[in-house]
Amino acid sequence: MLVAAAICPSPPLLARELTGADPVVPELRAACADAVRAVLACEPGLVALVGAAPLARRWDSGAELDLSAFAPPLRASRPGSAGNDLPVALGLAGRLLDQAGYRGGRVLYSVAQELTPADCRSLGASLASMGERVALIAMADGSARRTLRAPGYLDERSEPFDAGVEEVIRSGNLDDLMRIDAGLARELMATGRPVWQVLAGAARGRSAAAAVHYRDDPFGVFYLVASLSLAESLSLAGSQEAADD
Amino acid sequence: MTGLPPARERAPGKQSVLRLGDHSFPPEQPLIMGIVNRTPDSFYRPGLTWDEEAAMARVAEVIAEGADIVDVGGVPAAPGKPVDAAEEIRRTAGFIAAVRDSYPGVVISVDTWRHEAARAACAAGADLINDSWGGFDERLAEVAAEFGAGLVCAHVGRQQPRTRPFRVSYRDVMADVLARTQQLAEAAVRAGVDPARIVIDPAHDFGKNTWHSLEVTRRLDEMTATGWPVLVSLSNKDFVGETLNQPPEERLAGTLAATAVSAWHGARIFRVHQVLQSRHVVDMVASIKGERPPARAVRGMA
Numbered sequence: 001m002l003v004a005a006a007i008c009p010s011p012p013l014l015a016r017e018l019t020g021a022d023p024v025v026p027e028l029r030a031a032c033a034d035a036v037r038a039v040l041a042c043e044p045g046l047v048a049l050v051g052a053a054p055l056a057r058r059w060d061s062g063a064e065l066d067l068s069a070f071a072p073p074l075r076a077s078r079p080g081s082a083g084n085d086l087p088v089a090l091g092l093a094g095r096l097l098d099q100a101g102y103r104g105g106r107v108l109y110s111v112a113q114e115l116t117p118a119d120c121r122s123l124g125a126s127l128a129s130m131g132e133r134v135a136l137i138a139m140a141d142g143s144a145r146r147t148l149r150a151p152g153y154l155d156e157r158s159e160p161f162d163a164g165v166e167e168v169i170r171s172g173n174l175d176d177l178m179r180i181d182a183g184l185a186r187e188l189m190a191t192g193r194p195v196w197q198v199l200a201g202a203a204r205g206r207s208a209a210a211a212v213h214y215r216d217d218p219f220g221v222f223y224l225v226a227s228l229s230l231a232e233s234l235s236l237a238g239s240q241e242a243a244d245d
Numbered sequence: 246m247t248g249l250p251p252a253r254e255r256a257p258g259k260q261s262v263l264r265l266g267d268h269s270f271p272p273e274q275p276l277i278m279g280i281v282n283r284t285p286d287s288f289y290r291p292g293l294t295w296d297e298e299a300a301m302a303r304v305a306e307v308i309a310e311g312a313d314i315v316d317v318g319g320v321p322a323a324p325g326k327p328v329d330a331a332e333e334i335r336r337t338a339g340f341i342a343a344v345r346d347s348y349p350g351v352v353i354s355v356d357t358w359r360h361e362a363a364r365a366a367c368a369a370g371a372d373l374i375n376d377s378w379g380g381f382d383e384r385l386a387e388v389a390a391e392f393g394a395g396l397v398c399a400h401v402g403r404q405q406p407r408t409r410p411f412r413v414s415y416r417d418v419m420a421d422v423l424a425r426t427q428q429l430a431e432a433a434v435r436a437g438v439d440p441a442r443i444v445i446d447p448a449h450d451f452g453k454n455t456w457h458s459l460e461v462t463r464r465l466d467e468m469t470a471t472g473w474p475v476l477v478s479l480s481n482k483d484f485v486g487e488t489l490n491q492p493p494e495e496r497l498a499g500t501l502a503a504t505a506v507s508a509w510h511g512a513r514i515f516r517v518h519q520v521l522q523s524r525h526v527v528d529m530v531a532s533i534k535g536e537r538p539p540a541r542a543v544r545g546m547a
Contacts, residue, residue, distance in 0.1 A: 012546040013542075013543055013546040013547060018542060018546055019541060019542050019546075020539035020540055020541050020542040021538055022540060022541035024541060024543055070546060071542075151545075151547060218547075219543060221547045
């Protein structure tokens with residue numbers, strides 16, 4: 001059962017060593033750390049890491065992030081294990097957990113933009129059923145087309161799109177994330193869509209108490225950092241879940 | 246010098262930490278030496294900092310623009326009105342004391358070939374003796390040793406101070422540069438100069454025609470391969486002017502091109518007039534080499 005979730009963006013620049021001498025967005029990193037700490041305070045027995053990537057698959061929890069793909073001089077710091085490298089979103093999520101001192105079990109899933117909302121919901125539900133107390137680190141990014149200088153240039157629809165997602169998350173009615181239009185999300189380069197819908201699937205209709213730690217678009221990409229805690233289910237709902245599985 | 250860790254043994258062929266004053270600079274950190282001439286008649290913008298107030302303002306400017314070292318000279322390199330040791334000391338020592346007073350942390354270099362002037366400069370707070378006439382006065386090393394100062398060992402061929410090269414030729418100019426600068430460096434070590442404070446300099450234009458200076462630039466990696474830190478003084482010099490057929494005030498681009506090549510070959514100190522532009526060039530080259538991270542990298546990673 002899902003007990004808590006953190007939502008963090010997954011830009012490579014979250015890795016401090018990629019931004020050069022300037023830490024660039026220390027407040028974003030601090031907000032992500034806060035959100036993950038809030039999740040761990042709920043004492044999960046298992047943490048599921050979910051992030052967008054070209055391929056949907058499960059990853060070995062020992063897989064490592066290879067930052068040399070972004071900055072070749074970082075090659076030397078990590079010998080061996082070429083190929084089969086962890087998607088950056090999952091690598092960043094893993095770092096956040098490591099930095100928060102989490103030593104418990106974790107499972108890693110990448111989700112592709114091709115996944116339908118139904119696929120995502122079903123993956124979320126199965127993650128939630130992996131343990132008594134499951135937490136989710138959802139690495140999800142909003143539109144990358146929010147400004148003229150944004151990676152995807154300006155699309156006026158970005159602002160209301162992201163505002164809608166933020167509103168749902170703040171409300172805690174996570175099931176509403178299922179209504180996000182996958183086609184529009186792709187047009188707006190909002191790669192978080194399948195991740196948000198995995199989160200909705202994991203919540204299984206339960207509402208959450210949300211705290212937003214950061215929301216801004218310093219580079220034209222919408223970054224939202226939030227932590228969510230889900231109320232304990234009634235025993236009836238609990239047995240219902242058990243029956244579903 | 247007290248309070249500093251003992252000098253590391255210099256491994257031949259490998260660049261190691263360079264110590265200047267209280268500072269220790271790693272091999273991958275290029276240093277800019279800003280020129281402040283206390284002369285009325287240097288070749289580039291003559292008389293610019295002849296006045297002490299103007300000179301002090303220039304020091305502030307080069308430091309603000311990113312100079313790590315301020316190089317103070319009282320005698321122009323070119324022939325001209327004689328400047329005796331007393332006059333040289335009058336021009337430099339008091340000024341160095343004033344710079345030391347205003348900027349306790351900056352590395353101060355004195356450009357001189359005379360041990361008397363070097364002694365007065367070191368007593369006033371200079372950290373490095375820039376012997377641009379390449380060991381003409383052998384007692385410079387003694388002064389460096391006595392004050393714990395550094396020493397620049399330059400190659401000037403067979404030239405005497407304040408003379409111009411006349412029909413100079415070398416069977417192999419770089420071989421001559423390597424032999425002479427290393428000989429001077431080793432002599433300095435024998436005289437008691439801290440090996441971590443010794444720098445070698447091919448001295449472009451000094452005892453060299455333009456072909457020689459271009460060759461030395463092209464083959465500068467042979468100097469850096471010795472393990473001694475290499476200083477280059479390229480700024481607006483005649484080899485740039487002759488190569489591009491440009492007067493001193495039009496030599497910046499050529500100077501910066503030579504700076505970039507020298508930085509690529511591993512030179513560590515760049516003696517310059519244009520500090521800001523030189524800083525940009527050496528930092529850019531250091532980042533291309535992968536020795537310095539970009540100041541701020543965001544593009545494509547948001």
